[in-house]
Amino acid sequence: MEENRNRKPLRFFGLGEILPYARAYRREIAGMVLLGLGSSLCDAIYPLFNRYALNRYVGEGRLETLPSFLSLYFLVLLAQVLANFISSYFICKVELFIGRDLKNASFNHLQTLSFSYFNTHNVGYIHARIMSDTDRIATMMSWRLMDFVWNLSYILFAMLVMLRIQPRLALRLLLLLPFAAAAIGFFQRRVLRMNRRVREMNAVLTGDFNEGITGAKTIRTMVLAEKISADFRKDTREMRRRSIHATHYAALFTATVTMMSSAALALVLWRGGEMTAVRLLEIGSLSVFLSYALGIMEPIQYIIEAFSTLLDVQVNIERFSALLHIESDVKDSPAVIERYGDSFRPKRENWEPLYGEVAFRDVSFRYPDGEEEVLRHFNLKVEKGSRIAIVGETGAGKSTLVNLVCRFFEPTAGAVLIDGRDARERSQLWLHSHIGYVLQTPHLFSGSIRDNLRYGREDATDEEIWEALRLVSAADVAERMGRGLDSEVGEGGDLLSTGEKQLLSFARAILADPAILVLDEATSSVDTVTERRIQEAARRLTEGRTSFLIAHRLSTIIDADRILAVRDGHIVEAGTHRELMEKRGYYYRLYTRQYEDARTEGEFGERQAAEI
Known part of the structure; x- marks a missing residue:
């Protein structure tokens, strides 16, 4: 991956990258280390009790100190139990909290990255960075650290005792x-x-x-x-x-x-x-050496294991650090953040209203992972409330213009103007909060229908949600699922068909009441009857709103104010439906071919019905 190639190996096993996260829990870490030292000291002391008992009670046969001996023994045992319990609590807390903070840092940073990152990194890779890497780092900073402390301190204490005795x-x-x-x-x-x-x-x-x-x-x-x-x-x-x-x-x-x-x-x-x-050497002292000889090898094993884990986790730290050092291709300037805030701390009080006028001013564009310019010195002005349709064959690059309007990508040269100002002069969140987007592949979040539609507007009432559902002919979807708005849609909406998910996405966009509306193949996965209902709802919804319509079915956009025909990533024609049909060019061929295909399918369906 690119970030791994560009990043240099980290010094000191990469611990410097993790210390800022550990510093927040320095009291807990100090507590668990001190208690761990105390527990190891207790382990090193136990053989001395054996020494005293053998020399005093066996060798000399004197038992007058037995009560105080037993009291002291149980006191040390109780101290070790408490030390182990409290240190384990601190260890678990450090592991969970550092893991949580690392995951939050990773996830929050992902929210700031542009689409180009997600285009070049698969879900499994990203998931491993957020979940697996952070878990291993958190375990290293807690349990493996304490394995090192416990066992190294035990060996040192045992050495000191043995050197003192013989x-x-x-x-x-x-x-x-x-x-x-x-x-x-x-x-x-x-x-x-x-x-x-x-x-x-x-x-x-x-x-x-x-x-x-x-x-x-x-x-x-x-x-x-x-x-x-x-x-x-x-x-x-x-x-x-x-x-x-x-x-x-x-x-x-x-x-x-x-x-x-x-x-x-x-x-x-x-x-x-x-x-x-x-x-x-006394017989009691010999027993001390025997105890240490039997128990000193296992700590060495754990120390080596902890060090090996540190070497392995260095890779996880490097990948985690590399993720956090990736800069988005699309980012707000410090001046914009100062005035408008960022994605996590927006300053909504400074946000201006968005009216919906869009313009491309001498825009050239090349995708970050591409070499050829898909737009070159492109100019287009879209008045407030205009309906702009973008058509072309599959893979022609119809979404490029919309991606630039939504600021998912930045122009290579030139500027995209929103209400007469460069889109980069205001925050991404300000722009995105005024855009309603129905994706070609609709996505719903785990939860109920109500939860999903309130992503469009958090304070939407049930009455408003039902109204939005009725507007797109999706009320029957909620009613059919049995629990109405409380019906669960499943992970990614997998309890619904693609068409039903698209209808709910459309209702969600309606609730958002956006100034700019983007319908990306919005009716490509629904039946003809539902498509007509959506077209009527879209017609009402787009009144007074700037709308960008991307569709394969050209019959759905013949009344658009302007149609842009895209081929091989370039806009080859622009105009109204009538103007483009009169040109008898690329759009004309697309439309007539689609019309012929539809007529052929209709005749085939009629013959099948007649045979039945």
């Missing part, structure tokens, strides 16, 4: 640690690499399941069951092979850790036993 034996034991760390690190890296390959294969299997379920009808109708099953068996065999390989290495890794612990224990038993025999 320096020579402690140094012999400490000589094993570098070799143990190297061996553990060697296997740890390979186990992580193999587990990553297993996860990748698991993702492939998940995709197989998804295709098998969502494509069940296609698989049956095309008799692909055997081929799909064979592919699935192949993937499961590969999954089995990788899993067994990873399990073998994991077992070898566990055996290595056990072997190093046994080596440390053997060293203590050998040298410590000799010292104890000549009374250079």
Whole structure:
């Protein structure tokens, strides 16, 4: 991806990019670190209780201090339990809150990016940046950080205790640690690499399941069951092979850790036993060394694992940082933001009304990911209340003009004027709040019909919503779903047909009462009867409003004030329906061909009806 190519690797694992988010929770982080140190200190103290008990109660046979011993032991135990509980609370809070802040920062930044970003990045990639990357960063800043604190502090406390009791034996034991760390690190890296390959294969299997379920009808109708099953068996065999390989290495890794612990224990038993025999070391002190020898390898393993996680998460931090450093192709100037606000802090009190006059002044335009200019020195003036139709074949570039009017893209040269002023002199939010847009592919949000229509106007009453639905002949959609305006539309409106979603989108635009209306193929997915109703509603709605109509069905726009014919991204003709038909050019060919196709379909339908 472009942002990954342009961004340089971050210093210090990229932690500098995350510190501003962690700084907001510095008290919680300080608390969990201090409590973690306290918990590790308690772990390091327990062997000293064993030492005292062996020397005092077993070696000397004196029990007069037993009550105070037990009281102190349970006091330390209680302190550790409380420290672990409170630190875990802080860790969870830091993980959730930093994760939330990272997601909010990512999502909010996405709202400021232009359409060109979404044209060049797929949904899965963006979703991974917002969800997966931020989760891994938040986990690293909480649990992995505390793994490092807990285990490193335990090793340091244990070293200090051993050096204080018997320096020579402690140094012999400490000589094993570098070799143990190297061996553990060697296997740890390979186990992580193999587990990553297993996860990748698991993702492939998940995709197989998804295709098998969502494509069940296609698989049956095309008799692909055997081929799909064979592919699935192949993937499961590969999954089995990788899993067994990873399990073998994991077992070898566990055996290595056990072997190093046994080596440390053997060293203590050998040298410590000799010292104890000549009374250079008490039996209680030997037990301390034995406890540390048994428990010191596991912390080394966790420290290496935490460091490996930090190396892995550096990639997530770099991708997160790269996303936040992407600049939109369309952005408001500091002066505009100062006066009108931005998308999240609008200064509506400074907003002027929008009347609807639009003009293209010597506009040239090239898409950010393209090389050829699709507009060159283009001029057009659209009076307030005019109905402008844009026609052409599929892929001709009909949406380019509308994208420029809506400021989804900026002109490469020239200017788009709104009410006589350059659109860049006022905020994007000001412009977008005065535009009603019915998309070619209608989108509804999860929730009820009422929730979706109130995106057009938040304070719309139920009566106004019903009126908008009736205006576009969509009232029966809400009534048929059983719960009226409370009916759920499903994720993306998947409980409705495309035509029904388009009708609700149209009603939403009506509620917004926009000064500029854009209908992008707005009647291409509804039946003929509903299309006529929408055309009548659109005719009433567009009265007094500047309207841009994009349609394949040319019969729907013959009464437009001006028609722009687009071919290969360029406007080749402009005029009224009558003027363009008289020219007998591109528009004439489009219209007559469509008319002939419609007549042929009608005659075919009549023959079928007669045969029945």
